[in-house]
Amino acid sequence: MTSLVQYIDLGRIDYRQAYAIQEKIHVACSEKRSKDTIIFQENNPIFTMGRNSAKEHLLLPKEALEEKGIEVEYVDRGGDITYHGPGQLVISFILHLREYNSSIHQYVRNLEEVVISLLQKYDVRGQRIGGASGVWVGEEKVAAIGIAISRGITRHGIAINIKPDLTHYNYIIPCGIRDRGITSLYKLGVDIIDLDQFKESFLIEFNELFNTVTNKIQLNEMRYLDEY
Amino acid sequence: MNIEVKVPVFAEGATKIKIRQWFVGEGSKVNAGENLVEATTDKIAIYIETPVSGYLKAKLVKEEDEVLVDQVIAIISQEEV
Numbered sequence: 186m187t188s189l190v191q192y193i194d195l196g197r198i199d200y201r202q203a204y205a206i207q208e209k210i211h212v213a214c215s216e217k218r219s220k221d222t223i224i225f226q227e228n229n230p231i232f233t234m235g236r237n238s239a240k241e242h243l244l245l246p247k248e249a250l251e252e253k254g255i256e257v258e259y260v261d262r263g264g265d266i267t268y269h270g271p272g273q274l275v276i277s278f279i280l281h282l283r284e285y286n287s288s289i290h291q292y293v294r295n296l297e298e299v300v301i302s303l304l305q306k307y308d309v310r311g312q313r314i315g316g317a318s319g320v321w322v323g324e325e326k327v328a329a330i331g332i333a334i335s336r337g338i339t340r341h342g343i344a345i346n347i348k349p350d351l352t353h354y355n356y357i358i359p360c361g362i363r364d365r366g367i368t369s370l371y372k373l374g375v376d377i378i379d380l381d382q383f384k385e386s387f388l389i390e391f392n393e394l395f396n397t398v399t400n401k402i403q404l405n406e407m408r409y410l411d412e413y
Numbered sequence: 414m415n416i417e418v419k420v421p422v423f424a425e426g427a428t429k430i431k432i433r434q435w436f437v438g439e440g441s442k443v444n445a446g447e448n449l450v451e452a453t454t455d456k457i458a459i460y461i462e463t464p465v466s467g468y469l470k471a472k473l474v475k476e477e478d479e480v481l482v483d484q485v486i487a488i489i490s491q492e493e494v
Contacts (some may be wrong), residue, residue, distance in 0.1 A: 290426030
C-alpha cells in the first residue's frame with residue numbers, strides 16, 4: 186500500500202532550532218496528530234556527537250572550535266561525531282517504521298540505497314563499504330547516516346555533502362573512522378546549482394523505494410506543534 | 414500482573430545491540446510509552462519503552478550488556494513493588 190508522507194523545508198537553520206522542531210513533530214506523530222514527515226535543512230557549522238561518540242574524536246577544545254564559528258552539541262542519534270554546515274543537505278525522517286514493512290537495519294540500508302540511486306543521476310557511483318554505514322565514493326564518504334528510533338518512529342537521518350567547507354572535517358575524526366576520507370559532490374565534479382531540484386530528485390527516489398507519495402507543507406501549517 | 418519488556422522486533426538484522434543507559438531505577442513508577450532504556454548499534458539509537466503503566470520490578474540486563482532481538486530485558490509489575 187502506498188503511504189502519504191509530508192515534507193517541510195526548513196532552509197538554513199540553526200541545528201538546535203531544527204532539532205526542537207523535529208522533536209515536536211515526533212511527539213505529534215506518536216500521538217497521531219501529524220503525518221509521517223521528512224525534514225530538509227541546512228545548518229550553521231556544528232559538530233554533533235552521537236551516542237557512540239568518543240571525546241577524542243573531537244580534535245580541538247570546544248572553545249577553540251567556537252572561536253572558528255563551529256558549535257559542538259551532544260545529540261540522541263546513533264553513531265559517532267559528525268559535521269553539519271552550509272553546503273550539506275540534512276534530511277531527517279519521522280516515520281512509523283512498521284508502515285514500511287522494514288526492520289531498522291533494512292531501513293538504514295534503504296536510505297543508503299535512495300542516496301546511491303540519487304547519485305547515479307549525477308553520474309556519481311556511490312556504494313556501501315562493509316562494516317561502515319553511509320554512502321561512499323571510492324574510499325571517501327559523501328553521505329553519513331545516524332538514526333534514532335523511539336515508540337517505533339524514526340528520527341534523524343542522512344547528511345549529503347553537496348558543497349560544504351571540507352576543511353571543517355579536519356577538526357574531527359568523522360564517525361570515528363581514521364583511515365578513510367570525506368568528499369562532496371562538488372569535489373567529485375558535480376556542482377549542484379539548483380538545490381530545490383536536487384531535493385525533488387531525492388524525493389522521487391525515496392518515493393520509489395519506500396512506496397510513498399510526498400506532499401510539501403509549510404511549517405506554519407503545522408499549528409498543532411505550538412502545543413508542545 | 415507482570416509484563417515483559419523485550420528488545421523490539423524492528424531491531425531485527427541489527428548486530429551488536431548494546432544496552433547504553435537505563436533511564437529509570439527499579440521500583441520506579443512508569444507510564445505506558447515512557448522510555449525505560451536506550452540501546453545502540455553502531456549507527457542507531459533505539460529507545461525502548463514500557464508497553465504498560467506500572468512499576469519497574471526488575472532490570473534483567475545491565476548497561477554495556479549486548480542483547481538480542483526479542484530478549485526480555487525488564488519486568489513491569491502492575492502492582493506497586
